[in-house]
Amino acid sequence: MSETTGCTADWHLEHSSPGQILHYLDPRRPFARQINILTNRFRDIQALCNDGAASPALTRLRNALAFHMVRMSRWWRFDFCPRGVTGVRNPLFLTYVKAHAERSAEDDALFDLFTLQRHMHAGDGGHILVVGHDPLTAPSVSILYGVDGQRNFRFATSSRGGEPLWNGKAYPDFASAWLAARAVHALIQDDSADIHEYETAHREHMWVRSWHHRHFHRSGKLPVIRLYAQANAQLMNCQSAFGRAEMKTVVERMAFDIARTAFQRHMTVADLIEESDALSISLRSANTIKQRARAYVATCIDPMARPEMDTLLDRVVSYVPRRCP
Structure with missing residues (x-):
């Protein structure tokens, strides 16, 4: 390619x-x-x-x-x-x-x-560079986002015309700060459903962070089939819309990595599953893996590179039924 x-x-x-x-x-x-x-x-x-x-x-x-x-x-x-x-x-x-x-x-x-x-005041968690505001919140409450001197993300809330009040917690990535800010905003608005949704999403994002962290890793201690099984199990446990969407993308990416590995090794996806001895995955789930790989190409690959990736997937056989002798 x-x-x-x-x-x-x-x-x-x-x-x-x-x-x-x-x-x-x-x-x-x-x-x-x-x-x-x-x-x-x-x-x-x-x-x-x-x-x-x-x-x-x-x-x-x-x-x-x-x-x-x-x-x-x-x-x-x-x-x-x-x-x-x-x-x-x-x-x-x-x-x-x-x-x-x-x-x-x-x-x-x-x-x-x-x-x-x-x-900056180097290393100062109280010295914050503002990086943007949340455009989707109610007009009565505004949310600012920033990065502090310890390189963590922060958020502040303010009422109309008031001074922003920076939340005391720091977050390692922007999505964590965004979810926490949305939960606080829901609390201010007394929206119990949104409070639960964003608090649940925040917990589930903590699971996904480790997958984001390894996005460009091409090798690891576990075979890609076992990584897929782990990601799929986490997806099944997600309850929030945000968490499910994030984890679904991770699962589809793992499925694409499986299909690409099968292509590179001239194997079927089912053969990779069998070789990995991942007992939690049935051989017939090879078809699902290929479908998820296609979804990843359709939604997360550069449109300019999709025809090439579609050709790759076309050449990968997902499952060849075993016949009794």
Whole structure:
């Protein structure tokens, strides 16, 4: 499978800006879709630059995408190695990030907060850089989000015209802070159903965080079939709409990894299941795994790369019924 989408520089300048790809303040947008498109567009633009198409505008776009990969890695708290993910050596990748930050005061402030903290009270949990407000809350109550000097996410609530009151708790990723803020907002509005929904979602997001953390890991101690079984068991235990949606995406991603592994090893999905000795999965569930893999491609893979991934899945046989002799 190729590493590029085949799109032109002009196409990327029109369709690949971070603002068209990323939705930082709405964690209900699938994490995997955003980071997959972001990294795929960066790789494609980097290839164009290496091939001599590096106009100033395309170079700026490449640098912006590099910066937002770093920002996303902090926003969702996943492991990110530039060379492992993009093929660009870490020192060179960092020059792209810094070049972008130098052109944007807002992004420079955030980059500094996550690195040297020259402009912050370094390590001070009470010194908070505001990164946005919640646009979906009731007009009588507003919610602000920020990152403190300890690089944790925070939220504040305020009534109409009042000073924001920062909540004393800190959160490792934005989605955790968003869910906690929504629960507090529901409490203010005396909405018991929403309080329960967001508190449940917050607990379930804690399960999903470890999957986000390992998003770019291509190897681990457990075979991919066993990881799929673990993720599927967690999905069955999710009660909130947010938690189910997050975990469903994780399960579909594991299913795609299974199908891709089967393709690379010239095996059926059922043979992989049998080889892994994952007794909690029946061989006939191979068909479900392939269906989930297709759902992942349809919802979380860069549209420019989907035809290639669909072809991959077309070549993977999910289940061949065993015949009695």
